Amino acid sequence: MVRAVHYLNQFFAGLGGEEAAETPPTRLEGAVGPGRGLAAELQGVEIVATLACGDDYFGEHEEQALASLVELLEAERPGLLVAGPAFGSGRYGHACARFLRTASERLRIPVLAAMHEESPGVGTAEGKVLIVPTAVNVAGMRDALPRMARLAEAVVSGRELGPPEEEGYLPRGFRRNRFAPKPGAERAVDLLLAKLAGEARSEIAGGFDRVPPPAPVPDLSRALLALVTEAGCVPQGNPDRLPTIRAQGWLRYELAGSRSLAAGRYESVHGGFDVKLANEDPNRLVPLDTVSELADEGRLGRVHDVLYTTTGNGTPVASATRFGREIAAELKEAGVEAVLLSGT
Amino acid sequence: MLAKEIERAGVPTVFVTSLPTIATMVGANRIVRGPAITHPFGLDEADRRRIVERALEMLETEVEPATVWEVEAE
Numbered sequence A: 001m002v003r004a005v006h007y008l009n010q011f012f013a014g015l016g017g018e019e020a021a022e023t024p025p026t027r028l029e030g031a032v033g034p035g036r037g038l039a040a041e042l043q044g045v046e047i048v049a050t051l052a053c054g055d056d057y058f059g060e061h062e063e064q065a066l067a068s069l070v071e072l073l074e075a076e077r078p079g080l081l082v083a084g085p086a087f088g089s090g091r092y093g094h095a096c097a098r099f100l101r102t103a104s105e106r107l108r109i110p111v112l113a114a115m116h117e118e119s120p121g122v123g124t125a126e127g128k129v130l131i132v133p134t135a136v137n138v139a140g141m142r143d144a145l146p147r148m149a150r151l152a153e154a155v156v157s158g159r160e161l162g163p164p165e166e167e168g169y170l171p172r173g174f175r176r177n178r179f180a181p182k183p184g185a186e187r188a189v190d191l192l193l194a195k196l197a198g199e200a201r202s203e204i205a206g207g208f209d210r211v212p213p214p215a216p217v218p219d220l221s222r223a224l225l226a227l228v229t230e231a232g233c234v235p236q237g238n239p240d241r242l243p244t245i246r247a248q249g250w251l252r253y254e255l256a257g258s259r260s261l262a263a264g265r266y267e268s269v270h271g272g273f274d275v276k277l278a279n280e281d282p283n284r285l286v287p288l289d290t291v292s293e294l295a296d297e298g299r300l301g302r303v304h305d306v307l308y309t310t311t312g313n314g315t316p317v318a319s320a321t322r323f324g325r326e327i328a329a330e331l332k333e334a335g336v337e338a339v340l341l342s343g344t
Numbered sequence B: 001m002l003a004k005e006i007e008r009a010g011v012p013t014v015f016v017t018s019l020p021t022i023a024t025m026v027g028a029n030r031i032v033r034g035p036a037i038t039h040p041f042g043l044d045e046a047d048r049r050r051i052v053e054r055a056l057e058m059l060e061t062e063v064e065p066a067t068v069w070e071v072e073a074e
Helices: A034-041 A055-060 A062-075 A090-107 A120-125 A138-157 A184-196 A276-280 A288-296 A317-333 B002-008 B020-025 B045-059
Strands: A002-009 A026-029 A045-053 A080-083 A111-115 A130-133 A224-229 A233-235 A251-254 A266-268 A302-309 A338-342 B013-017 B030-033 B067-069
Touching: A002 A034, A002 A090, A034 A045, A034 A138, A045 A055, A045 A062, A045 A138, A055 A062, A055 A090, A062 A090, A080 A090, A080 A138, A090 A111, A090 A120, A111 A120, A111 A138, A120 A130, A130 A138, A224 A288, A224 A317, A233 A251, A233 A302, A266 A276, A288 A302, A288 B045, A302 A317, A317 B002, A338 B002, A338 B045, B002 B013, B013 B020, B013 B045, B020 B030, B020 B067, B030 B045, B045 B067
Parallel strands: A002 A045, A002 A080, A080 A111, A111 A130, A224 A302, A224 A338, A338 B013, B013 B030, B030 B067
Antiparallel strands: A026 A045, A233 A266, A251 A302
C-alpha cells in the first residue's frame, strides 16, 4: 500500500469558509471531505493524512506556509501527494500548485493536483505538476475524483506515463518523440481534407501564454511613438550583418532626424520574401515618412529617433521572446508610449 | 513575439502584418491587416497613410485580445 497525503484548503477540509481563510497549515488524520470520495476510488493507495491551509494564509505567508506544510508532509513519509480538486478557485489552485512543486523538488515524490484548466495554478505549476483538468466548480467533483484516482495509480506504479489526452492530465509544455502511424505528409493531407470538410484541427494545441492588451494610449498627440520592425530593414549594405533568417539578435539604428527611409540608404535583408518592392521604397515596410508627417500635423506627439529591427523568419520562440523583452526594456527607458510594429 | 513582449511591458503595440492569423497565434493583441507580405503598408503614400491612420486609431482603442482590424480600400 502506497502512503498518500492529500492537500485541501480550509473550506474543503471542513474548517470553515472565508472566515477561516487565515487558518495556518494543519494536519488532519486520514482522508477528509473530498479525500473520502477519492480514497474510495483508489486501489493500492491509502490517504494517511490530510494537510489543510487557509487560502488567504497561504497567499499572504507563502514561504512560512510552505515550510510548515513540507515539514508536516515529511513526517508522513509519503509516496504520493495529491491536492484538490481546486476547480476554478484561483487562490486554492495556486496554493495546490505551489505546494506540490515544492514537495516534488524537496521530497522527490510524485505529485498530482486537479483544477480547472484556466486556474492560475496551471501557470504556477509551469508543467512541473501533473494536473487533472476539472469543471470550473464543485459540480464537477464526481467526475474529477475517479480521474484523479486513475492518474494517481498510474504515477505510483512507476510506469512511464502516456500522452496527456490518453492519461487525462493537462499538457505540461514539452514534446516527446514517438512513432506516428503515418508519415507527416499523409497526416498533413488528412488534416487538409478534414479542414475542407469543415473540421479544422491540429496535432499540437496552442500555448497558454497570453498577455492582455494594455490600455489604449490616452493622447497620441502628446505621445512618443517608436517604430519597430521584424521585416529586416537595415542601412544599405547591412553594415552589422543582420542575418536574413534565424536572427541571433536585433539592432538599433539612430534615425538622426531622418524623416523617410530613402531607397539607396536603407534596404531589407529579410530572407523570407521578395524584397524588390520594399527596396524601391523602404517606407513600404517601415512608414517613417508617414509617421513624420503625422507628427508635423499634430496627430502624434513625437517619433522616437531610433529604429529597432530584426528578421522575424525562422527565429526560435525563445530568441524572439528575448528580443522582445530587450527591445521593450529600451523603449520603457526612452519613455516610449506607443509602438508601431511592422512585419510581413 | 515582439508585440507580446512589448505589450507585457505595458506599452500598447499595433502590429501591421499581412499574416494576421500568425500574429494572433504568437500573442499580438492589436493587429492591422496589411495588403501583402512584400508591402504591408501598401505601395503608394495614400495607401500608407490610410493604413498608418488605422493603426494609430487602434492604439487609441480598447480591444479584446487578438483583435484584427481591416483597412478599407479607397
